[in-house]
Amino acid sequence: MDAKAGFQLGVLRRMARGLAYGVGWRRDGLDGYERLIAAIYGQPDRVPVLMQPYTYAMRLNRLSARTFFTRPRPFIHASMNTARYFEVDFWSPVFDFYNIEVEALGQTLIWREESEPDVDTRRPLLPERESFSKLKPPVPGKSGRMPFVLESYERYSELMGVPPIVYACSPFTMAVLIRGYVNLIRDVRRHPAFVHRLMEFLSMEVVVPWIQKMAEKVQPSMVTMSDAWASQPNVTTEMVREFCLPYIHKIIAATSSPTRTVLDTGSWGERWVKDFREVLDIKMEMMVPGNRFPALRPFFLLVWNEDYEEVGISHVRGYAEEKRVCLMLNFSPNLIEEGPVEAILEMVRKLLREGAGKGRMVLLLNLVPMGTPPEHLHALVASVKQWGNYPIAHDLDLLPLKIPEKPNYGIWREKEGLPVDES
Template sequence: MSQTGEVKKDIGSLISRGDKGTLTIGAQCHDHVMYLTKSAAKRFYSDFAFNYEMGELVGRYYNLDSPAGGHDIYDLEVEALGGKLIYGENSMPTIDFREPLIKSPEDLKKLKMKKVDFHTAGRYPSLMKSGGLVQSEMAMVSFCSPFSLAVGLMGFPALIKAMRKQPDFAHEVFKFIVDDVLTPSVKAQNEATDALMGIGADAWACVPNLSPQEMQKWVVPYNQRLEKNVNKIGVTTMNISGDYCEERIEKFDPKILHDSFDVEIASMGGTPAIFLGMGRWHEYPLEAVRDYTEKFRKEGKAVTVTAGINARLLRDGPVDKIVDTVKRYIDAFARDHNLSIFLMNVPYDTPSDHIHAAVAATHTYGKLPIADNLDDVKFVLPKRESFDVWKNTEDAKKKAPKEKERRGLAGLLWGQMGKINDNPKFKEQYADAKMSFLYNLTDQRYGALITVENGRLEVDHVRNDEETLKNLKVDGLLACSAGLFFDFSSGKLSKIAMIGKMLTGKLKVKGTKKMKELGNIMAL
């Protein structure tokens, strides 16, 4: 499969990852981190500072491009509402579905009467207290998406039965989840961490659990309802819904796949971003994905593809198949999509050699610019020591440099833009430059001050108060609400709409030429 052309950079690239010389690879591997570090499950899943510390260590061992920590994201809201969890000695907590919180409309009425403070309920205090170790770098909060949370509260069979036999009751459950659980949960995390982006996990909302048509009826509207709710407090949400997980290869259907991508994009606020998640993507035809994204590429829109390596393939191998899957993804998408590789839900007992192989393949075949013919790229499988040996080396003992605190938008922008400092072209072109820019989010406590000086870009948070802003001298300014900023930066607003926002004073821009220069920097 041969591709030509380049990814078109638009204003959305202002919040895209900076160039580090290769494609990036991350991992969902909390159980594997717990297993590798020999951590007790109770501590690992209740002390989130410890959880993230272990995740950072394992991320460095594997040379991942982000920390590897994580938690049982599907359980926290249920636990905070009073649901029972089963805590195993050596496994992640799970909801006790023998005693669901909602079995009838009467149970829902009782839950509605219950007042929950998400600053203090369940494990939220630990999550929000320690979130700065990982989350503030990307300024994100996490939550269980509406459909999967409904499963957590009712159980999957009971929820499906209600959707079909008692639709009014099912709709009331979803409204309760969005308005009375997730909105205040996201609000509490925003207040505690100044996070501006929320990522919702929605593994239950997938093919074949639901058809795309069922997801358009039951999943998308409530994802969008949540997005609308939290936009009012300056948070934007993205729900990872609509995954295509057909197990039987002979039943692979491009039409159903494309319809599931429609669900994904509708749940991501309309942004052309798709996930090749838990399905058998090492066997599915990738041409069907390119057929879907063609309409966006013809319009000059940058399409983001997060390509997952299947959990069973990661655990069972063989290594050659893992490497070939990464290579196949890169050949299919890296030249004209914004591609990243992701290791999906790594099983606890996955051999480390398998993960090393996936990372090495990503960083070898994903070296930028992508080679015209990946068969000409020499790949050498790394020979690495075990984690137990590595953790006693000087490299492992080196403490990762403590990140400067960057609240709110500054944390988000630094996580996305900071890698530009590794770009030799940027260092050379801006060696003598001195510029500063202020992104002032008018409905948040903090804005972001971006400075470019002597070949280095820096991002700091600044208090959004009159005295602080009055004393700032900058070359470029963008001032608006957080919701408008995300619409603006993701390309949702047309030029005409942007002009309208400027004329009404909802969007203020000063130093337009300098602001364009910042865009040029991020396009390097």
């Protein structure tokens, strides 16, 4: 058996173990990856914590934005060190994934020393509709920072023994980034045929070839598209149905397979509409066709803290149970940073009490602000690990918590971390 086949077999075995545990065959313990899979399809031993180390890893490892967002080894090593130091269950190599395709198309970015690069909204790639005819699709895997992404994913697979969750930018958000939000909104009203042509191009000539290239290189079992601009109130739900959903479905049809789920996590905005279920329904539609194997559907429903705090965790939990879908809830970045620890712990209790149900819940640390004191994160992770066991205890307030003592990050990295320079 060659190395590639051996790798894939290993991944399938771990997925199967996680899945079997989730649905009730509990012979072995779970590692972090298996726990995540078990949570997606049923009840794991406890709620898993999934981390996107991102700019927190950059700061903790004292890397410049240029290094972190352009060099595969420092990026992956710093992210992995961070995830291991805080002992999360699983981590995802997140970079500025909204920018990769647009940069490859020629959109200029603004680079700063200490934060992620950002699209230069003052210089959109398509300032006029007429510029569209000059747009050339990127060379998948070669244009812009696409080589950085592929090499990073390869390094991740080598280190983790499983492929990463890979990311692509959804076409609507990409359209906003290269055309400018106001221009695109005007186009939607006055030149809808143009918007459809642009969406078709971005979907089939940019996103699909890029996902195919990533799939060829790292055989991901999961590809997620993100669509920040397709949130409410940025767009109406009618606009999502006309200008986003059909293209998401086309991309999924062109790139998913029985072993590869491709989905759009949607975005946010439940709190902005009169009936929050309307937004959740759209998210389900962006996810359900994601795998050709119906037994592996649906995947997860991601709801952000600003929304669940206003709509109510129990309401989104109720919706998820009705649809038999895993609920992924992020943890408020502001709360992680500002604390204090007791407020963080109180929120953990609330999330477990109202969100964990009888399984099918993942806690996501999507963004840990750069100024977050490490002790906030240690407390958060320890509390989920000690209190998040199924069945969730009724008396969470009375349960003790032991926060493990850790050396500071620098000392820990010296002894146990990977090098974050180019060596």
